[in-house]
Amino acid sequence: MSLPNPSRLARAVQLSLLLALPAAAAAQQPAPASPAEAATRTLDAVQVTGTRIRRAELEGQVPVHTLSRQDIERTGLTSIGDVVQQLTGSGSALNTKFNSSGNFGFPPDGSGVGAGSAQVDLRHLGAKRVLVLVDGIRWVNESSASGVGAATDLNTIPLAIVDRIEVLEDGASSLYGSDAIAGVVNIITRRDFDGGQVTLDYGRFGEGDGTSKGADFAWGRTTERSSLFLALSHTEQDAVYARDREQSRFPVPGTGVALGSSGTPTGRFWITDPNTGVTLDITPNTGNSAPVYDPTQTGCDRTDGFHCFGAADRFNFAEYNLLMTPSERTGVFGQFRFDITPNLQWYAKALYNRRESTNQAAPEPIFLGPEAGTGNPLADEITISARNPYNPFGFDLVSGESLIMIGRRPVEGGARVFEQKVDTQYFNTGLVGSFDVGNAIWFWDVNAAWSRNKARQANYGSYNIHNIALALGDPDACAAVAGCVPLNIFGGPGTITPEMLAWIQPVVRDESQNELSLVSANLSGDLFRLPGGHVAFAAGYEYRKYEGWYQPDPLTVRGHYNGVPSLPTSGEYDVNEVFVELEVPIFGEGAWGKGLDLSLAGRYSDYSTFGGEFTPKYGLRWQVSDDFLLRATYAEGFRAPSIGELYGSDSRFDAQLRDPCSEPFLDPSVEGNCRALGVPAGYAQPNPQISVTTGGNRELEPERARSFTTGFVWSPWFANGTSWAERFDFEVTYYRHDIQGPIQALSAQAQLDLCVQTLSAEYCDGIGRAATGGINAFNNRLTNLGSIKTDGWDVDLYWTTPDTAAGRFAFAWQNSFVGRYEAIGGAGQRQPRRPGIEVEDSAIPEWTSTASLDWTRNAWNASWAVRHISDLVEDCGDAVSFPVCRNPEDGTNRLGSTTYHDVQLGYRFDWMQGLTLTAGVNNVFEKEPPICLSCSLNGYDASTYDIPGGRFWYVRADLRF
Template structure:
């Protein structure tokens, strides 16, 4: 689809206006002749600038993860590698069993089950731009929505040469999504010969095995280079029940915080004959559990007992601690020098990810307190004529029926299987020419990429068929296949009943990206202090995305998380210009001072135009001391899911402030005003939240500032104690206005109860019994997000001696402030040192690594440290696992993980290297998290509970 002519014309005209003066200046000026060794198509271009000049390295803080760094980690996923950077925040990975009740987050993207994402500066994965060789990568597809972030599991680790991470706003250079930074994955290119890499690892408990094989082959000649790669990675499952910390919903609480959807069924009813309110559970092994209305106490003789904490269901033992994943990929790129000044390239990738998530058997919640948001369940009537109904009267929702919570173990666990196929094709020309005695570089590129996902869900239920089977038997008999359903007791559902109520659910989604770009870079003219560098370019992108749930879901018959189809498309035309202006050269003020200016104009089909500037200073005070600072404005365009996402639902674990005995006495009056009766106890902590897209959303707008220095002391270079000694300090600050988000559901509920303000309460409905039965939580542009902090890094390489060569690196991130404010000025709970909503912002994150090499030997020791955190105990405040019941908070102590690796290189063929490693050497447990949704810990911040992971790798080159 071509862009609209009028918009394309405006973009081209603006590009010409930017470029023509620069070209004229280049032709009229008389710059110094370019030196011969700079005339190459491979001139240095680093992430963070579009100007191809090697001396610009250091203009902005860029962290480089080399191939050696990747191999030292022992990891097999790009996402896992990047998530270990100290500046990374909480993001999805394969330790998240993100299925079932996770549902659809407010941004319409789906849960991204099986994916691995990257979050920089704790600003969210959708605010990080992922590039591959400088070209945008397509957003993820999870078969549960239209994603707004990149799934790094769609890129094989085997093809990576290095990863460059720019932790600074870069919208002026790269466009939307680069608010928090840029991850640029550089692929392997110049390669001669072949390489086979085999790896195997597992946890010391004997589970979670990871197996992989990578095959690479390349050939480089005077005029061409070819690189081909095949890779396969197979990661096995680890069950939550196999670790002490994760086998209960909250460690140290048993089943007290388990689900009220239980195998025997929980029945909250009101007897229309006596008016008695009952909360009953059928006794185990009772063959005739006929209800006797005369028995209203908790000591019963009618086959029932009153529901208590011991009846709650332990859903945790069905969860996965590490999700299984298989990834297979093929990649190739070819480059050919048509002439010394012109090169053509082509590259292609295909990748298949097969992953699985599992949740406990799906509960069937019926009645107004079920809070499913599905009227078939919330407004159900269970007929007195149902042959299995023991109560002898109709159970009418909102009258005689308050809640049914039945979890059929007969139907097995919910299993979600994903297949995600990624295709990428790109081609382009790279060239150079001389104009006015200055060397210019140019490139034109075109790329197409697509992620398509299919998800199969086994173990869920058809609520329409359930309602029919629980209703009038005559109505059921009139429908082919329908049989009356028995939900009154454990093990009562027969295979014939399951055949009627249990479907196979299939969902699909797709994201597609088409782009074309043209760039030029060179020196405009010479000033007394040096050459004025210049870069400009044009880019066109078209995004398409859709999500198609199973027809059962579209009809509203799915018992699980409901959703409707989503589809959308938009395109953007962009032009940019960048200048590097030397202010002064070597003199009394130092070696040099350069001013960097950049600006980008983006014209979106969805909301119009946006201009983002950037300003930078680079002051080389001395050969060994560099000062730098940048100020950038940025924006993030609303994604397809955020704009066009249809109504859907996710389930949140919420603590109703009106529940007793946890009710704050000062809020009792407000609870009564909301219709909550005295003595109310929240029957189901899982509350269904209805959400959806908003086509009226505005872009997020951001301001970013960084400043710092790099010091490489002259007295350390080539000294007796150091070959290299670099000390880097960077201060960063990000300010996002109008972030696209929904108010935290727990925050909205707390503010409603505390203030009774319609701003918060209008979207929350309650049943006559006081329980929440509706919760509307929509996307909008809210308030602001502000964060700042420091990066402090040290790199020290010692001279080689008889003991070998030692290299030490120490990277640190200190978060000084993180403040998220809602649209009405309410402060969100996330801030430094706090664990909330399955994510943490440590005040200090640190990684130290010591490397040693001697002849054919190599070894490394790595320490990964996370400072302590504090969380709200919630309902676990009465349990010993809450470290400070007096303040209702739990302390997650500071944690340090140790990793060890050693290897030996044999002189066989072109080299055979054998490597052995052990991650989490001391089997350090992550701190217990009471507020985390699953498995008792924060899976985006810590290693898995109580597990060493050992691995072996063989790398043969020939």
């Protein structure tokens, strides 16, 4: 039994649209309608009495995009994250196309690498600035197994439980508190359900790989006083290997191994012979597993089993990478509601979800010496004994003296494999009620929720640098330690024996956890009536507690891990919040139109970490006529520092950086500065992979934001209810976001470039160089930088025809245009990201567009969707001399505009309550993503384009009973 008069609640919360009031969802079920109430229609999860724009798709105070279950099923996708990332307003975010372990290490915000997760980024402001709700309640942030996340992993929410997804593309801190700077994603779960449903999915790429299969089961029962819904979901996604696609077989497409790694299976040895003073950069000849160094051969014309290291000797690491990472997800969900009295309802819901995913990287290289730049003294300051039985040089290799760098990749140990197991638990319960005050009905609810996300990661194929150093040192010291055997890094592949591997290759296990507890209470109703209508009111209180920790393997904590090091992180904080909202009708129908409403909202948040913060929001909604609406909002917002950002301990990530002091890229204008920094003439950077140290900052302040939107919705009278259009709506929205003091580290490449250009301590402090000139230390810490400013336009068109002999057609065309995006550092330096530019594995296209045409006729249905991404420009970097760089004269490469076509066809059989069979193909014309020279993953931008290229076909069977 539904709560009475749900439309009164809807009117009271019309401003918020997605207000976090579970009471709204509970109160919005259909009740027996009077003729007047029959005009009420559901609009973006809020019922609005007396629609002012006839059949308009959107007519609230703020722009909300709603994805129905039909919209979701039309995509053929099995992840909420993948679905939301196709919205035109979405930016670059992690997904299963990111093979994001290995050298990626630890981002400065302490979140770790969310390997296997799927996040959402709105307006290109970052996933941590988007708030994710489930039925209006905050969802727990992810734990990545390598840090304490600040964003939500949408792969923790099974797609089978989703009724619809509502995306609020506007700043909303006054409504929801922290994190809602860029917008809100509210996932509405399925609830009122009678009977059962079984859905089976199967799909794969035309090349025969990347198989995806899933099975969902849903069952529900609704009685006069109660409703029960249960769902079980299981999804499997197989891997796609980079070696199986022409474009991704090499580190940078079109360059072969020339831009591969200098850590090779045969080994690269950059040494200075202490007897002759000659410096050599040599590698063993292919097939020579026991070269004998001849000190009399001081050049590259050698007969001792070595030759000078060149581009052809570099290692092709790409063939070990994954284009699509395998993932297996299993979720169980249930919710129960019971009407204790006609005006009081109790509900409870629970979820458990397990995600198992895998990432893979090339066999881990061992870099030793000052030019290795690992930041680990066990590697950078190593001494390799002349008494090591495999040392062919006959003298001690002393770091900084006779040893400049060694790069050896033990392919004998196999690829690095990172396996994640992520468990999510969620429980939510509460009471929803109503009461009469005079002639008005007021609604209230109280809620309690607890959620936890715990991740465990096992890393196979990495090395123990402490044991490596011991095995390369004095053989007597090695013999004194149980299990230690001398290590051969000087021969070619196959010379590292199983006994050697047993000593140097452990299994590294990391864990992390995020936990969220909250209670809230809300009240809403009509205060009094003005000539233009009722003044609606909503107020509430919320308490939240966040707890998070990250525990790396003891080997990592001791500093013995050869890969990316890190230390434990742990922290917690809580927040108390109160909010109030008012909707004031300034005037009703008259000479100035159909009505003008003023919306006011404010929220005060008291954080245990930094104190209080007040965020207001103001909105105007002017119904000019039956078919034209103007609206505008101004909001202030904030984002509190996350646990990782506050308490993250020292860790490291490996960045792909180009040293401006390196030949052949040295600009003569900064040559003097390079010499002042200790870089000798003729220095050539041996490895673009530079280890960057990062960590949290307990002195961080919240980010503060101002957001503004304005626009109109037009539903012309001549195009509604006609023979050719049942509904025709046109919507235009302008948005602007201004974030002050964004929490981030200065771009590492920008910091390095500015250091060389200015020699300023502001940029150079923390960047260290070895005596050879190479960077051997790079400290890149979190801080509150200058600002992020972005603006743009959304232009959307919706057209639905009436039923005809040919069927019913629905056309939707959605467009996002980014006019400006600029990120400014604390000292006024502009960061590299901006519209139309591909940089740092992500892009901000100037125009993204999605058009879809749906057709239904009797038992048949079909759809055709077109997704377009405008062209981009990138810096060719080290590939500037190769033909794959399209504009070598200015060192840039153009990533051409890309358009994908998706089709789907379905038929419904009248068997039981209905059997629907659906088949579809995504990327019908096999459009390949454009080659990205600056991207560090397989020559693709995995967050902007469909990867891998090629057709993906799928079939689905949906049986209701």
